[in-house]
Amino acid sequence: MSVLSQQFFQKDVLEVAPSLIGKCLVRKYANNTIRKFLITETEAYRGEEDLACHASKGRTKRTEIMYQKGGTIYIYLIYGMYWMLNIVTEKENIPQAVLIRGIENYNGPGKLTKALEINKSINGKTLCKRNGLWVEDYGIIPKITTATRIGINYAGKEWIEKPWRFILNE
DNA sequence: TCTCCGATTCACT
DNA sequence: GTGAATCGGAGAA
Numbered sequence: 503m504s505v506l507s508q509q510f511f512q513k514d515v516l517e518v519a520p521s522l523i524g525k526c527l528v529r530k531y532a533n534n535t536i537r538k539f540l541i542t543e544t545e546a547y548r549g550e551e552d553l554a555c556h557a558s559k560g561r562t563k564r565t566e567i568m569y570q571k572g573g574t575i576y577i578y579l580i581y582g583m584y585w586m587l588n589i590v591t592e593k594e595n596i597p598q599a600v601l602i603r604g605i606e607n608y609n610g611p612g613k614l615t616k617a618l619e620i621n622k623s624i625n626g627k628t629l630c631k632r633n634g635l636w637v638e639d640y641g642i643i644p645k646i647t648t649a650t651r652i653g654i655n656y657a658g659k660e661w662i663e664k665p666w667r668f669i670l671n672e
Numbered sequence: 673t674c675t676c677c678g679a680t681t682c683a684c685t
Numbered sequence: 686g687t688g689a690a691t692c693g694g695a696g697a698a
Binding site for chain 3: 556559562563564579580581582583
Binding site for chain 2: 603
């Protein structure tokens with residue numbers, strides 16, 4: 503087992519997103535309990551030109567986090583009810599992020615953040631043990647299926663059709 | 673300040 | 686298959 507370094511995330515999101523499949527998301531709760539979850543589904547959001555990406559509107563207070571260097575945690579509230587967990591990729595000033603859509607036993611981004619007790623308090627923090635959330639590599643070589651992204655009908659045909667969702671094959 | 677709407681989920685017809 | 690819940694960010698004025 504090895505803990506993924508910051509360097510792992512400082513690459514193109516299209517490399518990072520599929521390679522996170524089969525890795526282990528580790529959460530240390532407020533009461534020091536530690537739980538590990540296999541990552542089963544991710545999605546890539548890639549830069550200002552990607553109309554499905556929040557950063558397509560340019561650099562704002564909200565998207566500022568995505569311009570940080572890879573390994574930063576981006577938390578975002580959707581529909582006033584659910585927190586989305588993203589991991590920023592690439593170097594500084596390149597707005598890319600991986601959305602964690604699914605983990606073992608929790609199918610759905612809203613459910614997994616609930617299970618992990620994720621909320622805005624860790625927005626902008628770095629992915630590492632000190633902050634209670636990190637990723638471990640157990641050397642699993644997963645079989646990956648690609649698909650189109652979900653919930654981005656506003657982005658237009660060209661971007662809806664990108665096969666930027668990555669799913670672990672059972 | 674005010675209005676619009678979303679990287680979702682769940683209950684109900 | 687359809688619609689409600691619910692709130693912060695972005696853009697308009």
